[in-house]
Amino acid sequence: MNAAILSAAPADAGRMPAGRVLGAYLAEARSECLRYLRAPGFMLPILLFPGLFYLVFGILMAKANGADAARYLLASYGVFGVMSPGLFGFGVSLALERDGGLLTLKRALPMPPGAYLLGKMLMAMAAAAVVTLMLLAMALGLAHVPLTVAQVAGLFATSMLGVLPFCALGMFVGTLIKGQGAPGMLQLVYLPMSFLSGLWFPLSMLPNALQQIAPLWPSYHLDRVALATVGIGHEPVLPHVLVLAGFGVAFFVLAVRRLRRVG
């Protein structure tokens, strides 16, 4: 850097007050949320599938299975519903934006570091909040599941944090695949993983071999936490939380490394 350039430019060239930097993070998150809440092709399937499944299997058909079926399936379909904003909101949009040049433009622009990923993360959390609130409303209003305030708050918090490992997994898949191939690939992750983790049927109804490998899937661990939160199961929650955190960090690190190298 030589002196002539310094004198030609304002002394604070390129520096930005912290308030404006924070404003940039907020603007990015706001845009990310707005664009997806306005895209029915994104929001409808995320809301529709868990909602419909819960209505049919958790409320209408569960009456025969006793009062706890609606409670059990609230947790399981809640996890099922929370996975998709993470996987699809993060993974598909990243894959499309790597392909369409938006990510390249964002990297060239002076967007503050991480604002792009943070915006997507908040968007996934917002979508997960909408799904969880919808399922909670159905459980309380239609199935009359007796839930304490602590249980409702606990399940909501579990969903908000539980979406994060799936954001990391979606992000990793989004860095592996470019463009239109990503949704199909993510379905291949999402649906089998939900099934194998006992989100659709209780694990005890699956073959023994599949029960044995269930702890491999992050959704299994999130389901255990969610079940404990609504008062089913008495195992300690902490090991599952640690597995989920480790899983999330591992995929996040892998994804960031790939983004740095491949772009």
Place this chain on the structure above:
Amino acid sequence: MTDATVARLAAVGKRYGPLTALDGLDLVVRRGELLALLGPNGAGKSTSIGLLLGLIRPDAGRAELFGLDPQRIEARRRIGVMLQSSNLPFTLRVGELLRLTMSYYPHPRGYDETAALAGIADLLQRPYGKLSGGQQRRVQFALALCGRPELLFLDEPTVGMDIEARQKLWAAMRALVAEGCAVVLTTHYLEEAEALAQRVVVLGQGRVLSEGSVDDLRRRVALTRIRCVSDLDAAAIAAWPGVASATRDGAHLSIATAQAEMVVRRLLDGDPALAELEVQRAGLAEAFTELTRDTTLQEAA
């Protein structure tokens, strides 16, 4: 590095597997100038821009933006960028995209001023996805200039624009340069470079083939184009001394030569019925073709 350098590539090398994209390239962008970067496809234009923006890292040499590593955000806060293809979010309104991009910069231009300068004041309420291709390019241009940049990168900015939109964009670019903003422009439209650029750098095979003003570049290629209606044999004329090329297009003959006076005399002697004679100094297009012909031939071989 001179006083007024805003961006620079110094002896930069970049390879993609067995392919050499840039081969010891030196490039300097000076404060307030409009630099056109020309070259055939694969010459290294996009790689050069990518290096200056910090999108890719050089294998050898250095890339600098305001004397800093281009990946430093302090450097990038002083630039504006319009890339060749960037699909912006379809569901966001133009005004929302503009406000978002303005939030990245320390001292952005005013919202209305930006919209007026880029000619998008009538589009601000529309969702980006509902715009035509040319309108989308104008929005991308607005995003590039909204941060009051000292250096603007425009990669093929007028592709897909109609003539009127292109003229407006040219006017906006001139206004920005008048404010002291430097512009790096890549384009396939040579008349665009001819109309706007103060300096032209022609790349070929990852090296600088020529550098100078538009007039310098024209002068390097001392060709003149002769057009006329005549039934003389084009192949025979091509063999005349001093004739670079001669082709027939219907009734018209088209001849490129460094010795126009001599060739015109010989043409008139050879065909008393010759009509519609036009003699024109070579434009940038001819100069460009001449400069890059060798590399194109090498590539074809």
